[in-house]
Amino acid sequence: AVCSWRTRTHHTLHCGVYKAPQLRQLALVAGQMRTILILLGLVAYAAADGLSAMIRARADANELRMQGLQARLDTIDKKVGGLDNGVDTADLASRVDELTGTGCSDKEYQCGGNSPQCVNNLLVCDGSKDCRNGHDEMNCKDLDDLEGSSWGGRIHWDACGTLDNRITFVITGTDRPDYFQSRVWLKITFIMEEEVDGEILHLSTNTDGFWNYGARRLVVYPGGPKRIGFTCDMNADGKACTGEVMREGTLTHCGNLMLFRQ
Ligand SMILES: [Ca+2]
Secondary structure: OOOOOOOOOOEEEEEEHOHEEEEEEHHHHHHHHHHHHHHHHHHHHHHHHHHHHHHHHHHHHHHHHHHHHHHHHHHHHHHHOOOOOEEEEEHHHHHHHHHHHHOOOOOEEEOOOOOOOOEEHHHHOOOOOOOOOOHHHHHOOOHHHHHOEEEEEEEEEEEOOOOOEEEEEEEEEEEOOOOOOOOOEEEEEEEEEEOOOOOOEEEEEEEEEEEOOOOEEEEEEEOOOOOOOEEEEEOOOOOOOOOEEEEEOOOOOOEEEEEEEE
16 A cells, blocks of 8 residues: 555556656565574574583582582591481581582682572672572671681791791771771781790781682781781681792792691
């Protein structure tokens, strides 16, 4: 109806006659465009399909790993079951996780539970639930626990020192800003026991650091005459941590340390 119209001389003009060449060209272009669009769509679909296949494969692998972990945990549970030796399952679960890895990168937190999920460390204890099971907001009481706590242990030097040094430190202050709740900023005083000319000296240093909820890691900024700083990863029961000692500036690996809560 659009193409049929009458001129003033009453000749019927049909679009088939006058409009045809132009329309055929348009139709041709439109057809080509449609083909291109369909091809693009197919490529996008194939890419998306490949991606979702990759994600599926990864999820399947995670699922298998989690099943493996669960099976190991069940075995441990059975062994421990009748003994009633005070070892709790959550502790064992995190130890199994420590031994086998969590399936998440070292900047991520494993949510635990039956459906594996990794969230960035920075989202742990930040005040909103990011894990589907809400696990990232469940153990956020460390702040109260850290303030005033004192720790002691030894540094075993691989470089930067010779004989093992005894080290103790006290967390003298904490600050957890509302805008960055996944970190607790710490004021720390640490005392290094050092032998100088056959005499044992206690060198006290004030420095800063922070507690990383997601990684359950203590980071102490460099201080003292040796300008060393260290990290210490908390074990499951929160009573000991192990870490690495580094030198300021170059962050050269100096040695390892193990600390116990005193
Ligand atoms: Ca969170």
